[in-house]
Amino acid sequence: MHFSSKIIDWYRANKRELPWRNTRDPYKIWLSEIMLQQTRVAQGLPYYELFLEHFPTVRDLAEASEKKVLKLWQGLGYYSRARNLHATARTITYDYGEKFPDTYPELKKLKGVGDYTASAIASIAFDRPEPVVDGNVYRVLSRYFGVTLPVNSTEGMKYFKTLAREVMDPERAAEYNQGLMEFGALQCTPRNPGCDTCPLNNSCVALQKDQVGELPVKLKKSKVRNRYFNYLVLLDEHGNTRLQQREDKGIWQQLYEFPLVESQEILEQESIYNKVEETLPGYDLSSVSLENEEPIVHKLSHQHLHTRFWRVEIPGELERGIPLEELDEYPVPVLIADYIKTLKNSYF
DNA sequence: AAGCCGGGGGT
DNA sequence: ACCCCAGGCTT
Incomplete structure:
Protein backbone atom coordinates (compact mmCIF):
# COMPACT_ATOMS: atom_id res chain seq x y z
CA MET A 1 0.00 0.00 0.00
CA HIS A 2 1.07 3.55 -0.74
CA PHE A 3 2.49 6.03 1.79
CA SER A 4 -0.47 8.40 1.57
CA SER A 5 -3.00 5.58 1.96
CA LYS A 6 -1.30 4.30 5.08
CA ILE A 7 -1.26 7.79 6.55
CA ILE A 8 -4.96 8.28 5.82
CA ASP A 9 -5.87 4.87 7.24
CA TRP A 10 -3.88 5.59 10.37
CA TYR A 11 -5.57 8.98 10.64
CA ARG A 12 -9.07 7.55 10.41
CA ALA A 13 -8.28 5.13 13.21
CA ASN A 14 -6.37 7.48 15.49
CA LYS A 15 -7.47 11.07 14.91
CA ARG A 16 -8.43 13.28 17.83
CA GLU A 17 -11.82 14.89 17.85
CA LEU A 18 -11.07 18.60 17.54
CA PRO A 19 -13.63 21.36 16.97
CA TRP A 20 -12.08 22.69 13.78
CA ARG A 21 -12.33 19.23 12.27
CA ASN A 22 -16.12 19.40 12.30
CA THR A 23 -16.38 22.34 9.95
CA ARG A 24 -15.48 23.58 6.49
CA ASP A 25 -15.99 27.19 7.49
CA PRO A 26 -12.81 28.91 6.28
CA TYR A 27 -13.09 31.44 9.12
CA LYS A 28 -12.84 28.70 11.69
CA ILE A 29 -10.13 26.83 9.79
CA TRP A 30 -8.13 30.04 9.44
CA LEU A 31 -8.55 30.90 13.12
CA SER A 32 -7.37 27.47 14.21
CA GLU A 33 -4.36 27.54 11.89
CA ILE A 34 -3.17 30.93 13.12
CA MET A 35 -3.56 29.88 16.74
CA LEU A 36 -1.72 26.63 16.23
CA GLN A 37 1.36 28.18 14.66
CA GLN A 38 4.25 27.10 16.89
CA THR A 39 1.65 26.14 19.46
CA ARG A 40 0.43 22.78 20.76
CA VAL A 41 -3.18 21.79 20.30
CA ALA A 42 -3.70 21.57 24.05
CA GLN A 43 -2.48 25.11 24.54
CA GLY A 44 -4.43 26.63 21.65
CA LEU A 45 -7.74 24.82 22.14
CA PRO A 46 -9.18 26.99 24.96
CA TYR A 47 -8.27 30.15 23.03
CA TYR A 48 -10.04 28.83 19.95
CA GLU A 49 -13.23 28.29 21.93
CA LEU A 50 -12.87 31.69 23.60
CA PHE A 51 -12.48 33.52 20.29
CA LEU A 52 -15.47 31.82 18.72
CA GLU A 53 -17.59 32.74 21.74
CA HIS A 54 -16.63 36.39 21.42
CA PHE A 55 -16.36 36.48 17.63
CA PRO A 56 -18.73 33.99 15.97
CA THR A 57 -18.04 35.48 12.53
CA VAL A 58 -15.16 37.22 10.84
CA ARG A 59 -17.16 40.45 10.96
CA ASP A 60 -17.46 40.24 14.73
CA LEU A 61 -13.67 39.95 14.91
CA ALA A 62 -13.22 42.83 12.48
CA GLU A 63 -15.47 45.12 14.50
CA ALA A 64 -13.67 44.46 17.78
CA SER A 65 -10.93 46.72 19.14
CA GLU A 66 -7.32 45.59 18.91
CA LYS A 67 -7.14 45.91 22.68
CA LYS A 68 -9.89 43.34 23.14
CA VAL A 69 -8.33 40.97 20.60
CA LEU A 70 -4.97 41.17 22.35
CA LYS A 71 -6.65 40.71 25.73
CA LEU A 72 -8.30 37.49 24.58
CA TRP A 73 -4.98 36.39 23.06
CA GLN A 74 -3.14 37.10 26.33
CA GLY A 75 -0.95 34.16 27.33
CA LEU A 76 -0.82 32.51 23.93
CA GLY A 77 2.37 34.29 22.86
CA TYR A 78 3.64 35.53 19.51
CA TYR A 79 1.30 38.48 19.70
CA SER A 80 1.93 39.57 16.12
CA ARG A 81 -0.36 36.67 15.25
CA ALA A 82 -3.21 38.41 17.07
CA ARG A 83 -2.53 41.75 15.44
CA ASN A 84 -2.31 40.18 11.99
CA LEU A 85 -5.42 38.11 12.69
CA HIS A 86 -7.31 41.28 13.49
CA ALA A 87 -5.98 43.12 10.42
CA THR A 88 -6.89 40.23 8.15
CA ALA A 89 -10.37 40.00 9.65
CA ARG A 90 -10.86 43.63 8.67
CA THR A 91 -9.52 42.99 5.16
CA ILE A 92 -11.86 40.04 4.68
CA THR A 93 -14.83 41.92 6.07
CA TYR A 94 -14.41 45.33 4.48
CA ASP A 95 -12.48 44.59 1.27
CA TYR A 96 -13.50 41.01 0.41
CA GLY A 97 -17.19 41.17 1.28
CA GLU A 98 -16.71 38.73 4.17
CA LYS A 99 -15.66 36.03 1.74
CA PHE A 100 -12.36 34.19 2.16
CA PRO A 101 -10.14 33.68 -0.88
CA ASP A 102 -10.05 30.01 -1.85
CA THR A 103 -6.71 29.54 -3.60
CA TYR A 104 -3.17 29.28 -2.29
CA PRO A 105 -1.78 32.45 -3.93
CA GLU A 106 -4.74 34.56 -2.85
CA LEU A 107 -4.66 33.23 0.69
CA LYS A 108 -0.95 33.86 0.99
CA LYS A 109 -1.52 37.57 0.42
CA LEU A 110 -3.29 37.83 3.77
CA LYS A 111 -1.32 39.19 6.74
CA GLY A 112 -0.06 36.41 8.96
CA VAL A 113 -0.71 33.75 6.32
CA GLY A 114 2.50 32.21 5.04
CA ASP A 115 3.28 29.13 2.99
CA TYR A 116 2.07 26.64 5.56
CA THR A 117 -1.16 28.39 6.52
CA ALA A 118 -2.13 29.20 2.92
CA SER A 119 -1.69 25.53 2.01
CA ALA A 120 -3.60 24.40 5.08
CA ILE A 121 -6.62 26.60 4.42
CA ALA A 122 -6.63 25.87 0.68
CA SER A 123 -6.58 22.12 1.26
CA ILE A 124 -8.68 21.76 4.41
CA ALA A 125 -11.38 24.34 3.69
CA PHE A 126 -11.42 24.21 -0.11
CA ASP A 127 -10.06 20.79 -1.09
CA ARG A 128 -7.21 22.23 -3.11
CA PRO A 129 -4.34 19.79 -3.73
CA GLU A 130 -1.79 21.84 -1.76
CA PRO A 131 0.67 19.99 0.49
CA VAL A 132 1.33 21.38 3.95
CA VAL A 133 4.77 21.25 5.51
CA ASP A 134 4.92 21.99 9.21
CA GLY A 135 7.20 20.75 11.96
CA ASN A 136 5.41 17.41 12.05
CA VAL A 137 5.70 16.89 8.33
CA TYR A 138 9.43 17.68 8.33
CA ARG A 139 9.95 15.04 10.98
CA VAL A 140 7.84 12.32 9.38
CA LEU A 141 9.20 12.79 5.87
CA SER A 142 12.83 13.11 6.95
CA ARG A 143 12.59 9.88 8.91
CA TYR A 144 10.46 7.82 6.55
CA PHE A 145 12.46 8.78 3.47
CA GLY A 146 15.78 9.12 5.30
CA VAL A 147 16.40 12.73 4.27
CA THR A 148 19.38 14.28 6.10
CA LEU A 149 19.04 17.77 4.59
CA PRO A 150 18.54 20.34 7.39
CA VAL A 151 14.83 21.05 7.50
CA ASN A 152 15.36 24.73 8.33
CA SER A 153 17.77 25.47 5.49
CA THR A 154 16.53 27.13 2.34
CA GLU A 155 17.43 24.06 0.30
CA GLY A 156 15.84 21.75 2.83
CA MET A 157 12.57 23.64 2.92
CA LYS A 158 12.29 23.53 -0.86
CA TYR A 159 13.15 19.84 -0.93
CA PHE A 160 10.60 18.84 1.69
CA LYS A 161 7.87 20.92 0.08
CA THR A 162 8.51 19.15 -3.22
CA LEU A 163 8.66 15.75 -1.54
CA ALA A 164 5.42 16.43 0.31
CA ARG A 165 3.75 17.29 -2.98
CA GLU A 166 5.05 14.15 -4.67
CA VAL A 167 3.81 11.76 -2.02
CA MET A 168 0.49 13.41 -1.26
CA ASP A 169 -2.89 12.14 -2.43
CA PRO A 170 -4.22 15.11 -4.42
CA GLU A 171 -7.71 13.64 -4.42
CA ARG A 172 -7.79 13.62 -0.63
CA ALA A 173 -5.60 16.57 0.25
CA ALA A 174 -7.56 17.66 3.32
CA GLU A 175 -7.45 14.24 4.92
CA TYR A 176 -3.89 13.50 3.85
CA ASN A 177 -2.50 16.78 5.18
CA GLN A 178 -4.24 16.56 8.51
CA GLY A 179 -3.37 12.90 8.76
CA LEU A 180 0.32 13.52 8.16
CA MET A 181 0.43 16.22 10.82
CA GLU A 182 -1.56 14.16 13.30
CA PHE A 183 0.71 11.21 12.62
CA GLY A 184 3.72 13.37 13.48
CA ALA A 185 2.05 14.71 16.60
CA LEU A 186 0.96 11.36 18.03
CA GLN A 187 2.98 8.52 16.45
CA CYS A 188 6.21 9.82 14.91
CA THR A 189 6.97 12.07 17.86
CA PRO A 190 10.23 14.02 18.39
CA ARG A 191 11.32 11.77 21.25
CA ASN A 192 10.29 8.20 21.96
CA PRO A 193 8.37 7.70 18.70
CA GLY A 194 6.06 4.70 18.58
CA CYS A 195 8.03 2.73 16.02
CA ASP A 196 6.89 -0.59 17.53
CA THR A 197 3.28 0.08 16.64
CA CYS A 198 3.91 2.16 13.51
CA PRO A 199 2.08 1.09 10.35
CA LEU A 200 5.06 2.28 8.32
CA ASN A 201 7.79 0.54 10.32
CA ASN A 202 8.57 -2.01 7.61
CA SER A 203 9.46 0.68 5.08
CA CYS A 204 10.84 3.54 7.20
CA VAL A 205 14.39 4.36 6.09
CA ALA A 206 15.40 5.96 9.39
CA LEU A 207 14.22 2.94 11.35
CA GLN A 208 16.09 0.53 9.08
CA LYS A 209 19.28 2.58 9.41
CA ASP A 210 18.77 3.24 13.13
CA GLN A 211 18.69 6.99 12.50
CA VAL A 212 15.32 7.78 14.01
CA GLY A 213 16.98 9.65 16.87
CA GLU A 214 19.14 11.71 14.52
CA LEU A 215 16.35 12.87 12.23
CA PRO A 216 15.23 15.44 11.38
CA VAL A 217 18.48 17.42 11.09
CA LYS A 218 18.24 21.04 12.17
CA LEU A 219 20.64 23.96 11.90
CA LYS A 220 21.88 25.50 15.17
CA LYS A 221 19.79 27.49 17.56
CA SER A 222 20.22 31.13 18.46
CA LYS A 223 21.62 32.08 21.84
CA VAL A 224 19.58 33.32 24.74
C1' DA B 1 20.24 33.62 5.18
C1' DA B 2 19.73 34.92 9.74
C1' DG B 3 17.35 36.98 13.52
C1' DC B 4 13.29 37.98 16.00
C1' DC B 5 8.93 36.90 18.11
C1' DG B 6 5.99 33.66 23.82
C1' DG B 7 4.64 30.55 26.58
C1' DG B 8 4.04 25.87 28.00
C1' DG B 9 5.13 21.04 28.26
C1' DG B 10 8.13 17.01 27.84
C1' DT B 11 12.52 14.80 28.78
C1' DA C 1 19.01 22.95 30.45
C1' DC C 2 17.39 21.85 26.07
C1' DC C 3 13.97 20.77 22.66
C1' DC C 4 9.65 21.26 20.39
C1' DC C 5 5.20 23.06 19.12
C1' DA C 6 -0.51 22.79 12.66
C1' DG C 7 5.34 29.50 11.35
C1' DG C 8 5.64 34.28 9.65
C1' DC C 9 7.83 38.64 9.22
C1' DT C 10 11.74 41.71 9.01
C1' DT C 11 16.32 42.87 8.03
Missing part, protein backbone atom coordinates in the same frame (compact mmCIF):
# COMPACT_ATOMS: atom_id res chain seq x y z
CA ARG A 225 20.00 36.96 25.72
CA ASN A 226 19.79 38.04 29.35
CA ARG A 227 17.89 41.24 30.16
CA TYR A 228 17.30 42.95 33.48
CA PHE A 229 13.87 44.47 34.06
CA ASN A 230 12.82 46.67 36.95
CA TYR A 231 9.14 47.51 37.06
CA LEU A 232 7.96 50.51 39.05
CA VAL A 233 4.55 49.64 40.46
CA LEU A 234 3.12 53.02 41.36
CA LEU A 235 0.32 52.93 43.92
CA ASP A 236 -1.52 55.98 45.18
CA GLU A 237 -3.81 56.40 48.18
CA HIS A 238 -6.89 55.56 46.10
CA GLY A 239 -5.61 52.21 44.92
CA ASN A 240 -4.65 53.46 41.48
CA THR A 241 -1.59 52.33 39.57
CA ARG A 242 -0.14 53.12 36.17
CA LEU A 243 0.50 51.11 33.03
CA GLN A 244 2.21 52.03 29.79
CA GLN A 245 1.91 50.45 26.36
CA ARG A 246 4.90 48.79 24.70
CA GLU A 247 5.79 50.15 21.30
CA ASP A 248 6.30 48.93 17.77
CA LYS A 249 9.49 46.99 18.26
CA GLY A 250 10.77 44.05 20.24
CA ILE A 251 8.76 41.79 22.47
CA TRP A 252 5.14 42.29 23.53
CA GLN A 253 4.28 45.00 21.01
CA GLN A 254 1.12 46.92 21.97
CA LEU A 255 0.79 45.09 25.28
CA TYR A 256 0.76 46.95 28.59
CA GLU A 257 3.22 46.86 31.48
CA PHE A 258 4.23 48.90 34.51
CA PRO A 259 6.76 51.70 33.94
CA LEU A 260 9.99 49.89 33.12
CA VAL A 261 13.63 50.56 33.92
CA GLU A 262 15.88 48.25 31.94
CA SER A 263 19.60 47.80 32.52
CA GLN A 264 22.50 45.72 31.27
CA GLU A 265 23.11 44.19 34.69
CA ILE A 266 21.20 43.84 37.92
CA LEU A 267 20.56 47.36 39.19
CA GLU A 268 21.56 48.50 42.65
CA GLN A 269 18.86 50.01 44.78
CA GLU A 270 20.59 53.36 44.35
CA SER A 271 20.01 53.34 40.60
CA ILE A 272 16.32 52.68 41.04
CA TYR A 273 16.10 55.56 43.49
CA ASN A 274 17.71 57.81 40.91
CA LYS A 275 15.17 56.73 38.33
CA VAL A 276 12.30 57.40 40.68
CA GLU A 277 13.78 60.82 41.41
CA GLU A 278 13.88 61.59 37.70
CA THR A 279 10.30 60.47 37.25
CA LEU A 280 8.89 61.96 40.44
CA PRO A 281 11.00 64.95 41.58
CA GLY A 282 11.01 65.56 45.31
CA TYR A 283 9.55 62.16 46.05
CA ASP A 284 10.06 60.57 49.48
CA LEU A 285 12.21 57.55 48.65
CA SER A 286 11.41 55.82 51.92
CA SER A 287 8.15 54.70 50.27
CA VAL A 288 9.95 52.60 47.66
CA SER A 289 10.11 48.92 48.51
CA LEU A 290 11.49 45.96 46.61
CA GLU A 291 8.86 43.22 46.25
CA ASN A 292 11.16 40.35 45.30
CA GLU A 293 14.80 40.26 46.37
CA GLU A 294 15.42 37.24 44.13
CA PRO A 295 14.71 38.29 40.54
CA ILE A 296 11.90 36.46 38.78
CA VAL A 297 13.38 34.88 35.66
CA HIS A 298 10.77 34.93 32.92
CA LYS A 299 11.97 32.73 30.09
CA LEU A 300 11.12 33.43 26.47
CA SER A 301 12.50 31.22 23.74
CA HIS A 302 15.28 33.74 23.01
CA GLN A 303 15.50 35.95 26.10
CA HIS A 304 15.70 35.48 29.86
CA LEU A 305 14.13 38.39 31.67
CA HIS A 306 15.50 38.87 35.19
CA THR A 307 12.78 40.90 36.76
CA ARG A 308 12.30 42.85 39.96
CA PHE A 309 9.14 44.67 40.99
CA TRP A 310 9.43 47.85 43.06
CA ARG A 311 6.37 49.14 44.82
CA VAL A 312 6.27 52.94 44.87
CA GLU A 313 3.68 54.38 47.26
CA ILE A 314 2.39 57.70 46.00
CA PRO A 315 0.84 60.27 48.37
CA GLY A 316 -2.42 61.72 47.15
CA GLU A 317 -3.77 60.81 43.73
CA LEU A 318 -1.75 59.61 40.75
CA GLU A 319 -2.19 61.26 37.38
CA ARG A 320 -3.34 58.89 34.64
CA GLY A 321 -3.95 56.34 37.38
CA ILE A 322 -5.77 53.09 36.74
CA PRO A 323 -7.86 51.53 39.52
CA LEU A 324 -6.62 48.04 40.37
CA GLU A 325 -10.10 46.72 39.60
CA GLU A 326 -9.66 47.79 35.97
CA LEU A 327 -6.24 46.26 35.46
CA ASP A 328 -7.65 43.08 34.00
CA GLU A 329 -9.07 44.98 31.03
CA TYR A 330 -5.56 45.52 29.74
CA PRO A 331 -3.66 42.94 27.65
CA VAL A 332 -0.42 42.24 29.51
CA PRO A 333 2.41 39.72 29.22
CA VAL A 334 2.17 36.65 31.45
CA LEU A 335 5.03 38.05 33.53
CA ILE A 336 2.90 41.09 34.41
CA ALA A 337 -0.33 39.13 34.79
CA ASP A 338 1.31 36.87 37.35
CA TYR A 339 2.53 39.84 39.36
CA ILE A 340 -0.86 41.55 39.24
CA LYS A 341 -2.39 38.49 40.86
CA THR A 342 -0.05 38.69 43.85
CA LEU A 343 -0.47 42.46 43.99
CA LYS A 344 -4.23 42.16 44.29
CA ASN A 345 -3.89 39.46 46.93
CA SER A 346 -1.66 41.64 49.06
CA TYR A 347 -3.74 44.75 48.52
CA PHE A 348 -7.24 43.47 49.17
